[in-house]
Amino acid sequence: MDDFDEEDGHHAGGPKPYIDRQEQPTRVGLICPDVRGNLSSHSIEARQAEFEGLAEAIHLDVIFSEVLRVREVRPATYLGGGQVQTIADRVKSDKLDLLLVDAPLTPIQQRNLERETGTKVLDRTALILEIFGERAATREGVLQVELAHLNYQKGRLVRSWTHLERQRGSGGTGFMGGPGETQIESDRRQITDRIVLLEDRLDKVKKTRAQQRAQRTRAAIPVVALVGYTNAGKSSLFNRLTGAGVFAEDLLFATLDTTVRKITLPHGREVMLSDTVGFVADLPHDLVAAFRATLEEVTDADIILHVRDIANPDNLAQGHDVLKVLEELGVSGETTPIVEVWNKIDLLGDQGQALASASPVGRVAAAMPVSAVTGQGVEDLLLLIEKTLGEQSRTYQVHVPHSAGSDIGWLHSHAEVISRDEPTEQGSGFVVRVDPRHKTEFLERFNGRIEGVES
DSSP states (O other): OOTTSOSSSOSTTSSOOSSOOOSSOOEEEEEEEEETTOOOSSOHHHHHHHHHHHHHTTTOEEEEEEEEEESSOBTTTBSOHHHHHHHHHHHHHHTOSEEEESSOOOHHHHHHHHHHHTSEEEEHHHHHHHHHHHHOOSHHHHHHHHHHHHHHHHTTTTSOOGGGGGGOOSTTOTTSOOTTOOHHHHHHHHHHHHHHHHHHHHHHHHHHHHHHHHHHHHTTOOEEEEEEBTTSSHHHHHHHHHOOOOOOOSSTTOOOSOEEEEEEOTTSOEEEEEEOOOBOTTOOHHHHHHTHHHHHHHHTOSEEEEEEETTSTTHHHHHHHHHHHHHHTTOOTTTSOEEEEEEOGGGOSSHHHHHHHOOOOSSOSEEEEOOTTTOTTHHHHHHHHHHHHHHHOEEEEEEEOTTOHHHHHHHHHHSEEEEEOOOOSSOEEEEEEEOHHHHHHHHHHTTTOEEEEEO
């Protein structure tokens, strides 16, 4: 049993889904509220298309998708009374199993909408959680998704929480509270206890990842992290660069679990390439918090490749959403070089004109147009990664006496040894490239023995 296995046998597969899957696809209606006065960098058409993509990501049967103009948000139902009645009629006539609303609903609004429409209602956050629950492929991913589920559900105990149903009926033992404990109090206690347990296990995940990153740091292997809006083509590019078989499909959130592979750049330098979960507009805060252990691969990266679907008309707004999440993680172009990868140029009608009108978001070191599908521009991207890493590093000529064998070991483990002179009676001369993160230690260790510096 490893750190992430279940000791108690409960919750073996993570949280119970919000959507009950049947043999027949779940029939759903999509509502995209367009609230007057709400400022968004995304057009309502782009938001509707993305919401439809989220529903299709878990193969729901979308019966209708409709934009509703909302003058003001109603505290009770979010939507206006006439709109709710129209939706209720549509639910009945279309025999819908589920209604999805592209907005953050309060527990009261969700409950009232369910009562008024006669069907189950989920908001944007619940849908994203549902997708993440289906995509989680590793034990770590399952833990992270369940933690996000629980934090979301904790505030919704105004109604029965079906995830706990199978642990009830124990006659006052086990998870059930003592005499007089209400169902909501019992549920809240179970959720809180489970959250504490999951956070403890994810803390172990965090420590394990920190150890792995420390090993890569000691080995002086730079880390290049792929980030981007969901479905921008990160995993396809990752597969193109590494030859790995990471799940890459034209679906939102096709990748959930971080994958790391070693690749060799054109002139022989090795780097670790990391593929991460995609971002999306209004990514639930609980999800960002739960996946922080995974996303810390990004915070420790030497270079960030921000992959943008340059063929998507909404790509500029998507790029800004990615930067917002990076800022939440404490990452910016001021602290880490960001290279924008303008992907899917094979889908552009007039490449020259489209690329001429494209512009980077935020501060970037460079931008490179590529196609992960055809391979166009990929070799140039690898050269750009190499060049960007080289600009961060400095090359030194250093002398090491024979008596200082440990210093030779340090150079091989903390720097890139470019060449070594023939040994003399005094020792050996090395030409080494040192990354910024090892520069201070290098200068202190080899003080007085550095014979030359190159930019």
